[in-house]
Amino acid sequence: MSIPMLKILQDKKLTPLVDINPDLDNLGTESAFSFGAEVLALEKEKKFPQIYKFHIGDTGPTTPEPIIETAVKALKNKQTKYGHFLGFPQVRENIARHVSELSGVEIKIENVMLEPGGKPAIELALQALVGHDDYVVGQNPGFPIYESLAGFYTRGKYIPWLAGYSVANKAVLEFRVEDLEEIMKSGKKVKLLIINTPQNPTGMVLSEDKLSAIAELAKKYKFMVLFDDIYDRILFGGKKHVSLLSFPGMLDYTINLSGYSKNYAMTGWRLGYVVAPAWLIEIFGRLAVNKWSCVSRVNQIVAGAIFGDVELDGVKYESLKEKLDPLVEKDVAEYEHKGKFLVETLRLLEPYVVPNEVEGAFYDFPNIHAVLELPYVKNELKISSDKDFSRWLLYEKGFAALPGGDFGQAGRGHLRLSYAEDRNKHIIPGVKHFVNIVLELIEKSGLKSPLTVIEAEKRIEELTDKYFQD
Numbered sequence: 004m005s006i007p008m009l010k011i012l013q014d015k016k017l018t019p020l021v022d023i024n025p026d027l028d029n030l031g032t033e034s035a036f037s038f039g040a041e042v043l044a045l046e047k048e049k050k051f052p053q054i055y056k057f058h059i060g061d062t063g064p065t066t067p068e069p070i071i072e073t074a075v076k077a078l079k080n081k082q083t084k085y086g087h088f089l090g091f092p093q094v095r096e097n098i099a100r101h102v103s104e105l106s107g108v109e110i111k112i113e114n115v116m117l118e119p120g121g122k123p124a125i126e127l128a129l130q131a132l133v134g135h136d137d138y139v140v141g142q143n144p145g146f147p148i149y150e151s152l153a154g155f156y157t158r159g160k161y162i163p164w165l166a167g168y169s170v171a172n173k174a175v176l177e178f179r180v181e182d183l184e185e186i187m188k189s190g191k192k193v194k195l196l197i198i199n200t201p202q203n204p205t206g207m208v209l210s211e212d213k214l215s216a217i218a219e220l221a222k223k224y225k226f227m228v229l230f231d232d233i234y235d236r237i238l239f240g241g242k243k244h245v246s247l248l249s250f251p252g253m254l255d256y257t258i259n260l261s262g263y264s265k266n267y268a269m270t271g272w273r274l275g276y277v278v279a280p281a282w283l284i285e286i287f288g289r290l291a292v293n294k295w296s297c298v299s300r301v302n303q304i305v306a307g308a309i310f311g312d313v314e315l316d317g318v319k320y321e322s323l324k325e326k327l328d329p330l331v332e333k334d335v336a337e338y339e340h341k342g343k344f345l346v347e348t349l350r351l352l353e354p355y356v357v358p359n360e361v362e363g364a365f366y367d368f369p370n371i372h373a374v375l376e377l378p379y380v381k382n383e384l385k386i387s388s389d390k391d392f393s394r395w396l397l398y399e400k401g402f403a404a405l406p407g408g409d410f411g412q413a414g415r416g417h418l419r420l421s422y423a424e425d426r427n428k429h430i431i432p433g434v435k436h437f438v439n440i441v442l443e444l445i446e447k448s449g450l451k452s453p454l455t456v457i458e459a460e461k462r463i464e465e466l467t468d469k470y471f472q473d
């Protein structure tokens with residue numbers, strides 16, 4: 004039997020010699036990487052003096068110096084061989100202690116495994132859990148890799164937990180636990196729910212009440228929860244992160260994907276950890292040996308030293324915790340100022356652009372439905388979706404932002420704006436540029452602007468002073 008041509012190959016006019024796995028057609032991707040490559044290519048063409056970068060899912064700051072010094076020390080000590088397949092015991096002990104403190108639940112070393120980045124936990128969970136008739140549920144909009152990999156392993160049996168528009172503000176999305184319960188009640192065999200807080204792409208946080216209700220559903224309907232809190236330290240307003248593990252009995256139902264990429268600006272190191280019931284870590288360990296053998300030995304030392312002392316081969320690597328805490332706090336404060344500045348500036352464009360409140364991570368997910376409805380946008384520019392708009396913004400205006408629809412159907416009519424980049428080079432001038440673009444579109448549509456370009460400039464200057472005093 005011949006396999007139909009797979010779309011991913013068809014698009015590139017590539018023809019395999021043999022039949023390949025047809026399930027690959029369910030495998031999606033995250034557009035952040037390919038969009039990023041397009042931005043770089045456009046930058047080289049020098050069409051614009053500068054491209055304002057709001058598409059980046061990477062951190063603004065680079066890795067704190069004490070972490071780099073520990074890695075250099077480990078390399079100089081010739082820590083170049085294989086490491087432990089799960090992570091050296093002392094390293095896992097330090098992580099277990101950290102997660103215990105965070106969640107108030109006793110996490111043991113047998114509940115912890117290191118992984119190359121946070122992402123691999125998604126595939127580990129699916130490979131370990133999903134059987135033939137099982138469904139997986141995940142937030143929509145959400146981090147696109149959940150739907151991509153879950154679609155692949157379930158052969159399309161992925162159910163989106165769709166965000167709806169809030170009653171209080173009809174332009175702002177929210178996830179309702181009642182909608183989730185409807186899915187669970189439907190009788191479909193849901194094995195795994197995937198949730199993320201603080202969330203990519205919205206920058207919103209799932210409240211303690213919602214997490215508590217989700218925990219109750221997990222125990223009632225007996226499904227596991229992949230709890231992705233990789234942005235757990237990037238929280239605003241002095242809020243304390245709430246871990247799903249902290250609810251009674253939830254260590255038995257939780258796979259906690261976490262890591263160092265975002266909190267410690269270590270995306271390129273490929274270092275993360277997963278916390279789960281001991282029986283699952285046993286399976287994950289088996290899968291890990293089959294896939295990547297172990298996390299690099301230097302990374303293992305760093306992973307442990309971030310939370311406590313590590314001693315390996317007679318050399319002590321001192322705990323970095325006290326040195327890192329103030330550095331992380333400084334980074335988080337900068338994210339918070341940039342996020343609040345972005346939101347308050349976008350509010351000048353209401354009702355055309357409606358941002359959500361930023362609570363954590365480094366994203367906002369403004370609603371741009373009314374911009375897409377502008378006569379000039381629809382009839383002259385022939386833009387009919389957030390995707391078209393994102394491409395027009397990039398190629399005609401030098402403003403890079405991902406379309407909300409790339410994060411799921413409920414994200415259509417939104418943009419994902421990352422404010423991770425440098426405030427002076429990108430965020431302040433870039434937001435100003437975006438405001439002017441939208442004001443021009445309103446004017447060209449023959450409609451009344453919420454404010455003039457000059458008024459906007461003055462307000463943005465005031466907001467710059469308000470949020471960035473240094």
Ligand SMILES: Cc1ncc(COP(=O)(O)O)c(C=O)c1O
Pocket residue numbers: 060119120121122123146199202203231233262263264265270274275
């Ligand atoms: C919600 C979420 N989870 C996981 C990841 C992957 O993290 P890592 O780079 O550590 O694999 C990302 C990266 O953007 C993310 O946004």
